[in-house]
Amino acid sequence: MIGSLNGTVAAVGEETALIEVGGVGYVVQSGARTLSRLAVGAPVKLFIETHVREDAIRLFGFSGEEERAWFAHLQTIPGVGAKVALGILDAMPPEVLVDAIALQDKAAFARANGVGPKLAARLATELAAKQGPKGFIGMSAGAARSNGAPPPVNGARAEAVSALVNLGIDQSSAARAVASAAKQFAADAPAPELIRAALKEVSR
Structure with missing residues (x-):
């Protein structure tokens, strides 16, 4: 191999x-x-x-190794072969893909070549219910979270998700809230700002 x-x-x-x-x-x-x-x-x-x-x-x-791992992981979804998985990664690099999954953003998946509305809906739903890609080669042990979920895009987001989980919010909801909150900022926001914005998202 x-x-x-x-x-x-x-x-x-x-x-x-x-x-x-x-x-x-x-x-x-x-x-x-x-x-x-x-x-x-x-x-x-x-x-x-x-x-x-x-x-x-x-x-x-x-x-990148992260992109390779996502390529393999995407093909665990019925209807996604190698060509479609490549199309998805062309449309959404891993950091964008993580957000799309957290937000269950069907429209983002539908922008990829070879992905129709039904497949986009399946990708958004089933990937959100799955653990993230496994088997990263040559990455540090902490690069992927111990629960197998997708690696955080940056430290501030990981800290924000952790803070929300510590407040009693489930991991999936915390990830969605932080991903949604991050879209409000033009650049990477520090963790305290992300946490405040994410809490507003949760309370909506």
């Missing part, structure tokens, strides 16, 4: 890239955002999700 490739970009196509590692060229399928960051001749490290089928082995490459 290939977990990552560290080599040189030999070629970049519309849906794939050729990565040379030790004289061997690996064809890697990636989303548009990942491919746009690659430059022919430049060094690159991609985290790899390997799909083994009877007739083929397919490598899917991502610039």
Whole structure:
């Protein structure tokens, strides 16, 4: 099983890239955002999700391990295959995806290629009910919360969620309130401001 490739970009196509590692060229399928960051001749490290089928082995490459983990996790939802999962991650990088799940934002999912209204509703509902992606490679032990929920976007949000939980608000409601409150600020807000805004969201 290939977990990552560290080599040189030999070629970049519309849906794939050729990565040379030790004289061997690996064809890697990636989303548009990942491919746009690659430059022919430049060094690159991609985290790899390997799909083994009877007739083929397919490598899917991502610039970050968190994105790779979400790619695998999205495919646990019925109706979501590799192509749709790549489309979702192109439309929503992990930090946006975490908020969309917390808010059960069907419209955000519907903006992804290959996601219709019914699938968008299923994604919003079922991902909110699931634990977050597991099996992060090369991340610190504290990068994912012990309950398996999606990693917080930043320290202030994690602190705000923790504060609300300590006040007796359940984890899911706290995450939704903090995600909604964060949208009120143009930039990352400090934890005290997030907590005050999130409490207003809960009281509505």
